[in-house]
Amino acid sequence: MTPLYDTLIIGTGVSGLTAALRLVRKGHSVLLLESAAEIGGLLNPFVRNRCEFDVGVHYLGELGEGQSMRRLFDFLGLVDLQFREINPACVDRFTFADYETRLVKGIDRWGDVLVKDFPKEEANIRKFLELMKECRELNRVVEDGLHASDLPGMVRYGGDLLRLSRMSLAAITKRYFDDPLLRNVFSGPGADFGLPASRASALLTVNSLNHYLAGGYYPVGGSRAIRDAFVDALRAEGVDLLCNEAVTNITVLGEKRFQVRTANEARFEARSIISTVGARVTADMLDNRRPNFMARRKIDRLEPSLDAFCVFVSTDLNLADAGMTDANVWHYGTDDLEARYSDLQAGRIADQPSFMMSSPTLKDPESTRAPGGQSILQLVTTAPAQASQEMREQLVARLLEGAERYIPNLREHVSYSDHTTVARPAHAREQSVFGGMFTRVGMPGMYLAGSSVLGGGVMACMKSGVLAARAARVHLERDALGQLDDLSRAMSWVGRKAMLRTTPQKLHSNLHQLKRDRR
Numbered sequence: 233m234t235p236l237y238d239t240l241i242i243g244t245g246v247s248g249l250t251a252a253l254r255l256v257r258k259g260h261s262v263l264l265l266e267s268a269a270e271i272g273g274l275l276n277p278f279v280r281n282r283c284e285f286d287v288g289v290h291y292l293g294e295l296g297e298g299q300s301m302r303r304l305f306d307f308l309g310l311v312d313l314q315f316r317e318i319n320p321a322c323v324d325r326f327t328f329a330d331y332e333t334r335l336v337k338g339i340d341r342w343g344d345v346l347v348k349d350f351p352k353e354e355a356n357i358r359k360f361l362e363l364m365k366e367c368r369e370l371n372r373v374v375e376d377g378l379h380a381s382d383l384p385g386m387v388r389y390g391g392d393l394l395r396l397s398r399m400s401l402a403a404i405t406k407r408y409f410d411d412p413l414l415r416n417v418f419s420g421p422g423a424d425f426g427l428p429a430s431r432a433s434a435l436l437t438v439n440s441l442n443h444y445l446a447g448g449y450y451p452v453g454g455s456r457a458i459r460d461a462f463v464d465a466l467r468a469e470g471v472d473l474l475c476n477e478a479v480t481n482i483t484v485l486g487e488k489r490f491q492v493r494t495a496n497e498a499r500f501e502a503r504s505i506i507s508t509v510g511a512r513v514t515a516d517m518l519d520n521r522r523p524n525f526m527a528r529r530k531i532d533r534l535e536p537s538l539d540a541f542c543v544f545v546s547t548d549l550n551l552a553d554a555g556m557t558d559a560n561v562w563h564y565g566t567d568d569l570e571a572r573y574s575d576l577q578a579g580r581i582a583d584q585p586s587f588m589m590s591s592p593t594l595k596d597p598e599s600t601r602a603p604g605g606q607s608i609l610q611l612v613t614t615a616p617a618q619a620s621q622e623m624r625e626q627l628v629a630r631l632l633e634g635a636e637r638y639i640p641n642l643r644e645h646v647s648y649s650d651h652t653t654v655a656r657p658a659h660a661r662e663q664s665v666f667g668g669m670f671t672r673v674g675m676p677g678m679y680l681a682g683s684s685v686l687g688g689g690v691m692a693c694m695k696s697g698v699l700a701a702r703a704a705r706v707h708l709e710r711d712a713l714g715q716l717d718d719l720s721r722a723m724s725w726v727g728r729k730a731m732l733r734t735t736p737q738k739l740h741s742n743l744h745q746l747k748r749d750r751r
């Protein structure tokens with residue numbers, strides 16, 4: 233007989249792992265299905281030439297005592313994870329055609345750096361940073377609920393915040409700044425999204441800047457440490473984790489009964505589903521139902537972003553002696569960032585491509601991720617859609633040439649190099665907290681987690697896992713909480729959150745007991 237789980241989670245990246253941990257800790261049975269041979273998605277490192285390379289983690293933010301991401305790990309019980317802070321005086325270096333600047337820890341300190349370089353824009357810079365601070369507060373409200381003290385800021389900046397959620401980064405920076413170079417600076421690590429400023433969500437970019445302005449951190453032991461902490465915790469709770477099971481179809485059998493089929497023809501049943509593989513892919517898996525009209529409209533508007541192209545290098549050079557630090561280098565190399573993206577979209581690569589460069593051996597110097605005398609470098613750029621093999625090899629050669637601007641003679645000292653393309657999920661402009669898919673995919677009992685909910689990044693994906701788990705719990709507990717769910721669906725997210733927060737804890741535990749008794 234097919235076992236019936238409370239929740240089946242598709243994908244074992246950080247969002248799926250987070251959702252699973254939340255649900256199992258609340259007493260629900262969970263099955264995680266993973267199409268790859270290993271658990272972890274982008275948290276999975278790989279080993280070549282005796283070096284361990286991370287894929288989806290170069291740095292994380294907000295990990296200081298009491299900061300948002302640290303609290304998130306603590307909330308999940310992953311208290312033993314350790315992080316090493318990147319030098320707060322230079323977390324990121326951004327280089328344009330003839331101008332280099334840096335991101336420092338602390339929004340006001342960063343403001344001082346910018347005002348020094350763009351004195352005529354001082355008032356605009358300060359005003360924009362105030363808006364960024366309000367944005368940070370908004371995130372806190374999403375996490376902790378609305379307090380009376382938040383209201384004046386909400387009233388003052390509410391309009392701008394709403395606009396921010398609907399506008400592109402290019403549109404908002406044009407509204408605030410006269411100098412096009414300064415507008416570029418606010419793209420910051422926005423290249424992560426694989427979209428030009430004209431199509432990147434202003435809100436997601438500002439969130440990303442805020443995240444790293446709270447300090448940059450690297451996990452001791454690399455992304456493997458995060459993956460292992462989750463997997464150990466889940467195994468200790470008895471969660472079923474199955475690899476090599478690519479979900480292909482989802483059949484709705486009833487209000488609280490889904491059947492999932494995999495490429496191996498295995499079948500599983502669950503009372504709710506959390507998918508971390510994107511809204512469109514998830515909707516396409518549905519066999520006998522379609523998402524509701526509103527969800528279909530949103531899905532139709534999603535635009536895919538360009539892929540990330542990663543080059544992994546080990547070298548016998550001492551990178552610190554060569555002038556590298558633990559900061560990330562964001563080499564744009566041009567002032568016309570839009571043109572760079574239109575070239576990529578037209579399938580062309582630049583003679584001197586933009587890239588992000590990071591060295592995990594400098595960030596985690598005590599690690600044993602590389603044999604003695606070797607250092608690791610990772611370069612990430614945005615790849616043209618469907619780049620040919622020849623184009624990829626050209627890209628690797630040009631990226632290594634570009635890296636020599638920071639590390640002289642690198643090419644003569646490469647011990648190993650490899651490259652891969654990583655598909656980024658769609659980060660269309662429309663995808664933001666208010667206009668995005670959120671956790672709903674237009675089908676009761678099915679929820680989304682991952683980059684299509686609150687945007688990309690480990691923290692945003694972890695938060696999406698928490699939100700999806702909460703939505704699944706409300707669905708699972710609907711027998712008793714049915715009225716609450718119906719009501720909450722009609723309410724805004726703030727109201728919904730406030731309502732869930734004020735539901736007495738005792739009621740929740742009584743309902744759990746009731747459910748268990750009924751089984």
Ligand SMILES: Cc1cc2nc3c(=O)[nH]c(=O)nc-3n(C[C@H](O)[C@H](O)[C@H](O)COP(=O)(O)OP(=O)(O)OC[C@H]3O[C@@H](n4cnc5c(N)ncnc54)[C@H](O)[C@@H]3O)c2cc1C
Nearest residue numbers: 243245246247267273274288290291478479682683689690
């Ligand atoms: C090159 C690169 C660098 C990055 N650097 C950083 C960084 O420095 N800091 C940061 O915060 N974020 C960074 N990110 C973003 C961050 O890694 C991701 O946003 C986050 O890890 C995504 O987690 P996820 O759970 O949404 O998805 P993923 O980690 O992509 O997991 C999805 C999982 O679903 C599985 N899957 C897919 N289809 C199916 C199916 N049909 N059935 C079953 N399983 C399926 C996949 O195999 C995968 O394991 C980076 C991303 C990239 C690409």
